[in-house]
Amino acid sequence: MPTANVIRAALIQPTKRGEIFVLDRETGQPIKPVTEVAAPQGNLGPGERMSPTQPASLELPAFRGATLRESDMWGATPVDQMVCRILFRRSRYEGHLTPITLDKPVLIDPGSVGGVNWGIMVANWMRFPDRAELLTREEANGRKLKLSNGKTPGGDADRPMLNTPYDAYGGLFMSPLGIPCAAPPRGLIAAVDLSSGRLLWSKPLGTARDTGPFDIPSMLPLTVGTPVSGGAVTTRGGLVFVGASMDRTFRAIDAATGRELWQANLPRVGNSTPMTYRSPVSGRQFVVVAAGGKPSLSISLGTKLVAYALPR
Structure with a gap:
């Protein structure tokens, strides 16, 4: 640089x-x-x-949301929003450096799935807090914690730290309906000028089309910023290619402005980092993404590699 x-x-x-x-x-x-x-x-x-x-690192943008407030709690109904607010008041939270302690459950934001995900200096990132508590070995044994199955968002609510004095118990900060307590957007993409440290642009990534309460697709093409898992690739010509969002969409974005230039539907969510290459045979440039889905985000699995190229 x-x-x-x-x-x-x-x-x-x-x-x-x-x-x-x-x-x-x-x-x-x-x-x-x-x-x-x-x-x-x-x-x-x-x-x-x-x-x-x-x-x-104070001279570069930090990809995390504003400090959480009780009034920011989210829900699909007034009831689960109220539960989120109650859980917030019963938790310790002093900003993004709040430590997990024995006193009470804590909110961790950014959470285990948050912060920066893969791509840099075009970065897609998540605003998705965790709620966790630290237990003594005696308390943990009383709860009979189990090993994670690797499929629940953020792991499992049961995470034993075997043969240690303590256990961490918790997971994503969710409402009783399985909806994040933090308000959207939850997944975003942004670009930074490393020389100046200036944030060039930032925008939500993903629509509500293929997500909704109880994992029922809403079919609403509204840009809400879904949870994201997967990276972006930036080409020498100034294009950013990214899947990652839960709406099964692969996008091309102008790296300088953040404007979406093109999109295509994928057979499953592109929870991967794309790659681009030029064919030594035809001389054409291809962009390839693995559309494999991700069970931990309630996304069904797939086995497709999808390739795109400009017309001949």
């Missing part, structure tokens, strides 16, 4: 906290400043301690 008229080999590391760290690829030293910021403290139990600070 260009820095002060010098080209430096850089390593760009996105995190589940939604931050982007830019390091010198040869030395590991920060190219964009890294600052230690104060972190909330809490009760971890005997023999445990918390770091008073955490590293932060």
Whole structure:
């Protein structure tokens, strides 16, 4: 990347906290400043301690939502929205660095599926908090926690940490109807100018067409920003190709402006990172995406590789 008229080999590391760290690829030293910021403290139990600070990359955009508020809680009905608000008030939440402690359940935002997902510096990311609590071994044994089946969003509500003094119990912050308590959009895509650190554009990714309560498709083509799982690929010509969203759509986006230029329906959700190549035989450029679905997002599995190219 260009820095002060010098080209430096850089390593760009996105995190589940939604931050982007830019390091010198040869030395590991920060190219964009890294600052230690104060972190909330809490009760971890005997023999445990918390770091008073955490590293932060403050000169680049952070891909996480605004600090959660009780009034932000979401629901398909007034009843499940009320339950989300009650759960919010019964949880500890002091921003994105809130630690998990023995005192009470905590909200973790960005959650385990949130933060930056794959693509950078065009990044698709999620706003999807977790709600979790830390249990002593005695409490965990009393609940008879089970191993995750790997299919439930964010793992399972039961996650035993075998042969350790503690267990984490929790999962995605959802209403009784299985709808996220945090308001949409939940999946977004954005672009950053690394030289200036400026956010070029950001927009929701995915429509409500193939999602809805109880996994019933709403058939509404409204852009709501669905949960996303999968990366983006950017071409030298300035196109961003991305699947990832739950509406089974593959999109081409203008990297400079974020404007959608083209889309096509996939047989299943493109929960993968596309690739592009030029055929040595025909000289044509192809873009290929695996449309495999993802059970942990309640998406049925598929076995298709789908390729696209311009007309001859």
